Amino acid sequence: xxxxxxxxxxxxxxxxxxxxxxxxxxxxxxxxxxxxxxxxxxxxxxxxxxxxxxxxxxxxxxxxxxxxxxxxxxxxxxxxxxxxxxxxxxxxxxxxxxxxxxxxxxxxxxxxxxxxxxxxxxxxxxxxxxxxxxxxxxxxxxxxxxxxxxxxxxxxxxxxxxxxxxxxxxxxxxxxxxxxxxxxxxxxxxxxxxxxxxxxxxxxxxxxxxxxxxxxxxxxxxxxxxxxxxxxxxxxxxxxxxxxxxxxxxxxxxxxxxxxxxxxxxxxxxxxxxxxxxxxxxxxxxxxxxxxxxxxxxxxxxxxxxxxxxxxxxxxxxxxxxxxxxxxxxxxxxxxxxxxxxxxxxxxxxxxxxxxxxxxxxxxxxxxxxxxxxxxxxxxxxxxxxxxxxxxxxxxxxxxxxxxxxxxxxxxxxxxxxxxxxxxxxxxxxxxxxxxxxxxxxxxxxxxxxxxxxxxxxxxxxxxxxxxxxxxxxxxxxxxxxxxxxxxxxxxxxxxxxxxxxxxxxxxxxxxxxxxxxxxxxxxxxxxxxxxxxxxxxxxxxxxxxxxxxxxxxxxxxxxxxxxxxxxxxxxxxxxxxxxxxxxxxxxxxxxxxxxxxxxxxxxxxxxxxxxxxxxxxxxxxxxxxxxxxxxxxxxxxxxxxxxxxxxxxxxxxxxxxxxxxxxxxxxxxxxxxxxxxxxxxxxxxxxxxxxxxxxxxxxxxxxxxxxxxxxxxxxxxxxxxxxxxxxxxxxxxxxxxxxxxxxxxxxxxxxxxxxxxxxxxxxxxxxxxxxxxxxxxxxxxxxxxxxxxxxxxxxxxxxxxxxxxxxxxxxxxxxxxxxxxxxxxxxxxxxxxxxxxxxxxxxxxxxxxxxxxxxxxxxxxxxxxxxxxxxxxxxxxxxxxxxxxxxxxxxxxxxxxxxxxxxxxxxxxxxxxxxxxxxxxxxxxxxxxxxxxxxxxxx
Numbered sequence: 001x002x003x004x005x006x007x008x009x010x011x012x013x014x015x016x017x018x019x020x021x022x023x024x025x026x027x028x029x030x031x032x033x034x035x036x037x038x039x040x041x042x043x044x045x046x047x048x049x050x051x052x053x054x055x056x057x058x059x060x061x062x063x064x065x066x067x068x069x070x071x072x073x074x075x076x077x078x079x080x081x082x083x084x085x086x087x088x089x090x091x092x093x094x095x096x097x098x099x100x101x102x103x104x105x106x107x108x109x110x111x112x113x114x115x116x117x118x119x120x121x122x123x124x125x126x127x128x129x130x131x132x133x134x135x136x137x138x139x140x141x142x143x144x145x146x147x148x149x150x151x152x153x154x155x156x157x158x159x160x161x162x163x164x165x166x167x168x169x170x171x172x173x174x175x176x177x178x179x180x181x182x183x184x185x186x187x188x189x190x191x192x193x194x195x196x197x198x199x200x201x202x203x204x205x206x207x208x209x210x211x212x213x214x215x216x217x218x219x220x221x222x223x224x225x226x227x228x229x230x231x232x233x234x235x236x237x238x239x240x241x242x243x244x245x246x247x248x249x250x251x252x253x254x255x256x257x258x259x260x261x262x263x264x265x266x267x268x269x270x271x272x273x274x275x276x277x278x279x280x281x282x283x284x285x286x287x288x289x290x291x292x293x294x295x296x297x298x299x300x301x302x303x304x305x306x307x308x309x310x311x312x313x314x315x316x317x318x319x320x321x322x323x324x325x326x327x328x329x330x331x332x333x334x335x336x337x338x339x340x341x342x343x344x345x346x347x348x349x350x351x352x353x354x355x356x357x358x359x360x361x362x363x364x365x366x367x368x369x370x371x372x373x374x375x376x377x378x379x380x381x382x383x384x385x386x387x388x389x390x391x392x393x394x395x396x397x398x399x400x401x402x403x404x405x406x407x408x409x410x411x412x413x414x415x416x417x418x419x420x421x422x423x424x425x426x427x428x429x430x431x432x433x434x435x436x437x438x439x440x441x442x443x444x445x446x447x448x449x450x451x452x453x454x455x456x457x458x459x460x461x462x463x464x465x466x467x468x469x470x471x472x473x474x475x476x477x478x479x480x481x482x483x484x485x486x487x488x489x490x491x492x493x494x495x496x497x498x499x500x501x502x503x504x505x506x507x508x509x510x511x512x513x514x515x516x517x518x519x520x521x522x523x524x525x526x527x528x529x530x531x532x533x534x535x536x537x538x539x540x541x542x543x544x545x546x547x548x549x550x551x552x553x554x555x556x557x558x559x560x561x562x563x564x565x566x567x568x569x570x571x572x573x574x575x576x577x578x579x580x581x582x583x584x585x586x587x588x589x590x591x592x593x594x595x596x597x598x599x600x601x602x603x604x605x606x607x608x609x610x611x612x613x614x615x616x617x618x619x620x621x622x623x624x625x626x627x628x629x630x631x632x633x634x635x636x637x638x639x640x641x642x643x644x645x646x647x648x649x650x651x652x653x654x655x656x657x658x659x660x661x662x663x664x665x666x667x668x669x670x671x672x673x674x675x676x677x678x679x680x681x682x683x684x685x686x687x688x689x690x691x692x693x694x695x696x697x698x699x700x701x702x703x704x705x706x707x708x709x710x711x712x713x714x715x716x717x718x719x720x721x722x723x724x725x726x727x728x729x730x731x732x733x734x735x736x737x738x739x740x741x742x743x744x745x746x747x748x749x750x751x752x753x754x755x756x757x758x759x760x761x762x763x764x765x766x767x768x769x770x771x772x773x774x775x776x777x778x779x780x781x782x783x784x785x786x787x788x789x790x791x792x793x794x795x796x797x798x799x800x801x802x803x804x805x806x807x808x809x810x811x812x813x814x815x816x817x818x819x820x821x822x823x824x825x826x827x828x829x830x831x832x833x834x835x836x837x838x839x840x841x842x843x844x845x846x847x848x849x850x851x852x853x854x855x856x857x858x859x860x861x862x863x864x865x866x867x868x869x870x871x872x873x874x875x876x877x878x879x880x881x882x883x884x885x886x887x888x889x890x891x892x893x894x895x896x897x898x899x900x901x902x903x904x905x906x907x908x909x910x911x912x913x914x915x916x917x918x919x920x921x922x923x924x925x926x927x928x929x930x931x932x933x934x935x936x937x938x939x940x
Contacts, residue, residue: 023080024121081128082136084120085146089137089153091115093178094166096157097426102458103397104226104430104488105481115158117150140182156182160428161438167418173449177423186440190433192501198432199496200510201232202489205260207514208270212259215522216277218468220297224257225462227394228488229435230360231257233457234265236436237358237390238316240443242309245353248339250317250679252332253360254325255300256394256461258318261360266318267305270521276301278529296320296712319675320713322704325365329375330668331705332357334675336386341656343615343680348648348656352387352450359391363413363456364399371700374668376420379452383619383660384672388446390439391417391454395429396461401474414456422452429459432492460485549803552767554608556800560590562607563600566646574638583632594795598787599630601759601794603647605766609684610653614770617658619673620688620722624661627690627724630787633659662687666697670721674705677717684770685719692723692737692781693917699741706777707745716750718775720766725755725781726830727881727918729925736882736917739855742779743891746856753856755781755829757808760794761853764804786830791837806859807866808851812836818869822846825936826896827879828855828888835879835933844937848873855888858895867899876900877907879936881929883914909936 023031091114099111117124129147141156143149157163165177180186190198205228212221224230238249253261262268302320306313319335321328339355341348366372378384393414399407410416414424423445427438435457442453460482464471472479486494493507502510567583569575575583589595596604606616621627624634634645647657662669670687677685689695695702710716723737742753752769756762762782769778786792813821823846825835832851835841850866852859878896880887889908896906910932911918919925 077122077128078131080122081124082132084117084122084124085129085132085137087114088117088120088124088146088150089139090166092153092157093163096154097162097164099154099158100162100426101158101160102162102426102428104428104458105397105460105478105485109158115154140179141184153182156184160431160434161187162426164412164414164418164424164426168421168423170421170449173421173423173445173451176448177445180441180444186444187434187437190436195433195496195501198232198436199489199492199502199507200514201235201264202228202432202492203510203514204264205231206487206489207511208260208263208518211515211518211522212277213467215274219277220466220468221259222255222257222466223461223463224260225487226396226460226482227257227429227457229429229432229459230392230394230457231260231264232432233392233435233439233455234261234358236439237356237443238265238307238314239309239311240440240447241356241390242311242314244443244447245351246314246356247312248315248317248336248355249358250319250332250335250339250355251358251360252319252321252328253394254321254328254362254365255323256362256396257360258300262301262303262318265305265307266303266316267307268303270518271525274522274525278525296322300712302713302715317679320709320715322712324700324704325362326369326372326375327667327671327700327704329359329361329371330378330671331675331678331701332359333375333378333384333386333389334672334677335679336389336675337384337672338676338679338683340386341658341680343655343683346610346648346650346653346656348658352385355386357386357389359389361391361393362399363393363395363397363404364402364407366393366413367408367410367416368399371667371671373416373419374663374665375671376417376422376452377663377665378668378672379420379422381660381663383658383662385450387450389452390442390446391422391452393454393456395456395458397458398461398471398475398478400465401471403475412456414454417452417454420452422454424454424456426456426458429457430488430491432488462487550768550772552764552771552803553801554604554767554799556590556796558608558611559604559796559799562604562611562650563587563590565650566603566607568646568649569635569644573635573642573644574640575635576638579632579635589793590796594793595790596759596794596796596799597630598759598762598783598792599626599632601763601799602631602766603633604799605763606657606684607647607650607653609767609770610647610650610655610657612771613654615655615657615680615683616686616770617673617676617683618686618688619658619660619662619669620686621662621664621669621690621694623688624659627688628784628787666694667701670695670698671701671705674701674717674719677719678709678715681717681775683718684766685717686722687719688722688782689724689737691734692725693733693735695721695723695737702741703745707742707750710750710776711748716775717777718769718772720769720778720780722780722782724784726784726786727925727929728785728830729919729922731920732916732918736886737781738886738917739781739882739888740886740890743856743888746891749776749857751777751779751856752854753779753781754854756783756853757786757829757832757851758792758794758798760798760802761804761808763794763799764802768804781829783830786833789833791833804853805862806852806854807862808853809866809869810848810850813848815869818848819872820846821848821870822873823848823875823877824867824870824873825849825877825879826852827936828852831879831881831932834881834929835936838930838933838937840934840937847937852888852892855892858892860895860899863895864899867901873904875905875907877909877936879932880910881932882917883911884908885913886917 095112095114099109099115113119126147130145132146134143134145134149139149141149141152143152163181165174168174205224209223209225241249259273263270263273300321303318305316307316319328319332336355336357340352341350395413417424425438425442427435438455442455445453462482496502497504497507563586567586586600589600609616625632634643636643673685673687725737727735746753754765756765825847828851832849836849848870878889880889900906911928919928
């Protein structure tokens with residue numbers, strides 16, 4: 001064994017502290033060494049010094065006289081006891097939740113041996129605990145000694161509330177939470193008036209559910225019962241958010257409890273909700289949508305309301321949500337971020353206090369659906385943070401019929417949040433006042449640190465998944481308990497009567513008044529339906545408008561001035577030498593020679609919109625530079641690494657520009673931008689995929705929100721999806737943006753689908769999308785190779801005088817050439833240049849090539865006009881790169897046939913039916929591409 005003076009003192013001190021707490025836990029060789037420890041080792045121990053200061057005459061805890069200071073044996077039992085006490089405190093903070101009474105149905109908590117003083121080493125007897133001052137342990141519960149403090153510690157960490165905070169890596173946050181929790185700062189007793197108000201809210205929640213169940217037997221309502229306290233929790237969260245400066249609250253939730261939240265949190269009148277139930281009986285009760293909307297079930301609908309709080313009015317939005325549970329999460333975050341952003345000036349300002357995002361999660365969905373993790377990952381990102389989301393897990397302790405041990409690999413449904421350093425508060429849903437205290441703590445943490453916080457509200461589901469379901473088939477024991485379990489309203493009412501807060505007569509009157517209010521609203525509605533009185537009109541969101549032509553031109557002198565401003569950088573800023581040369585070329589492209597490429601056209605379009613007062617937000621994967629190194633919107637100083645974004649500093653801009661690289665996520669990232677675009681309909685919001693086929697990973701957002709939101713919820717936006725598309729030999733995964741899926745989803749003019757072939761067309765379609773009075777999402781297939789193809793560049797006059805054209809005729813033919821044409825090739829996007837630039841093109845006599853730039857809505861008038869220019873064609877060839885079962889062919893074939901003269905044959909040229917979009921080998925790609933072009937051109 002080495003001498004003490006030769007050893008690492010920090011390592012020795014750590015081992016020595018372990019030895020004092022539990023000698024048996026230390027290696028025998030070290031234990032033997034410590035038993036003969038010299039005086040300096042004991043004297044240098046901070047723990048020994050602290051105990052000696054507190055107990056200068058301490059003995060061994062059993063009445064023995066104190067030993068001399070001349071050895072480490074002086075305070076061994078007391079030192080060990082203090083170390084054990086510190087371990088006990090730590091155990092309560094870390095594992096107290098394992099012994100907490102969180103289940104309203106009374107299941108026994110698992111506990112943890114580390115929470116039991118008698119099982120520590122040394123055993124913490126009552127006498128020993130009375131010798132340890134609580135202040136040594138740095139606890140904040142009442143009590144002079146550990147013996148006094150321990151009951152409060154147990155009550156704090158092992159009661160009907162429990163906490164998981166010790167996983168948080170930030171020391172300041174941990175210390176703040178420990179102090180806030182142990183001091184009881186946010187768990188103050190309610191006043192008598194507050195208790196009566198809480199009881200009334202619980203009575204309203206329960207009363208509505210019971211009325212609906214009796215009045216509409218068998219109809220689905222997805223009752224909140226078992227988690228009734230969630231409604232007053234949201235009330236409290238809104239009130240606290242308002243006191244912090246919020247004027248907007250955006251709520252996202254699935255179907256369970258949604259109707260109650262609509263009524264009591266958003267403030268939707270009872271008769272409006274009851275009308276949805278009556279509508280299942282009488283179609284006239286809900287009326288017909290004059291613009292072709294199909295509607296949605298009542299427990300998916302969103303709503304807007306204004307609540308009065310002590311700090312002023314707050315606008316509350318419940319986001320519309322399909323049955324896909326958690327997929328509304330990023331949508332809510334995007335809506336909230338839009339509400340927090342000032343769009344009125346050039347300066348980009350974001351105030352997280354001004355709006356709150358509140359998400360209600362299911363206990364099975366929170367760990368089960370990956371979009372939750374994607375959304376949590378946004379919380380601290382520069383372009384996505386919302387200053388802390390208030391999360392509530394509506395914990396039924398069951399997922400439909402699936403038990404927790406079948407649905408997750410973690411102890412708690414909330415465990416996912418630990419990976420993002422979020423505090424977790426567990427609370428028993430039958431302890432109404434504890435649930436309110438949980439909200440106070442959560443909102444205080446958000447206000448202090450601007451981070452997400454999770455409240456795990458542990459309750460139950462009083463009935464089946466829906467009101468027609470029999471839960472006892474699969475959970476018979478659970479539902480035997482629930483059948484005889486009093487509601488939270490009944491329990492709280494009994495407690496208040498016992499306390500003397502109100503009498504039994506007052507309680508009975510309260511319950512009756514709640515029932516009467518709902519019943520009277522229902523009677524009025526039935527009378528109105530019987531009398532044929534039109535139901536109250538619901539407010540419709542922006543999105544419908546005129547189809548008048550849109551002028552998207554910008555005067556040449558304005559574009560020239562704008563171009564110069566976009567090339568300016570601060571003095572001393574060093575652009576990468578290669579990039580500097582590329583950017584310098586942009587000074588010449590507005591001249592007679594032309595050559596405006598896609599990146600320059602895009603930046604000029606954005607800049608002109610900003611000058612016109614239209615906010616622009618562009619996000620996506622590697623978007624600041626561009627996947628194909630073409631955009632370079634954000635410049636990086638070659639010497640210092642500093643960044644500068646010229647478009648953010650346009651002197652004449654009157655709206656902000658935002659550009660952010662997104663995380664490597666599609667589902668949450670796209671959902672966020674959809675939400676942003678809904679909440680700020682005047683902004684142009686664009687999301688760019690790294691490659692077009694990456695949209696696969698966001699299909700739920702596309703299907704359930706973007707393309708169907710208008711029909712279901714009267715909700716639309718002008719969101720733009722930038723999806724790189726084109727067959728260039730990169731294999732099956734980087735060729736197709738899956739155009740066919742969007743074509744299949746296109747109906748009732750719900751979206752626009754465009755596949756531009758020139759930079760000028762791109763300029764105009766961006767501007768059209770921003771200023772079109774009819775807001776619709778735009779699916780924009782963007783190029784890869786064309787980004788630098790000279791033939792696809794444009795001249796200044798095309799931007800200054802032109803406009804977007806849905807169909808482009810063959811620019812090489814005059815009227816005589818069109819008259820002589822016998823074959824008309826119609827194609828879309830990049831394949832046009834493959835055909836027009838092919839070596840066989842010059843040999844193809846009598847062939848014209850036109851481009852369909854807008855695939856949906858199909859430009860019927862422009863198509864008819866095109867055909868009229870070619871009176872002698874005998875063939876119309878639709879040419880595409882995609883396989884026959886993909887691309888646009890199957891969706892537009894009937895459109896092509898409708899306008900075609902009877903003696904003109906319609907033919908398809910492209911890849912045959914395939915299971916995979918394209919070939920995996922470049923050589924095979926080139927051969928197939930050559931075949932397609934030759935077949936389209938040849939044979940006439």
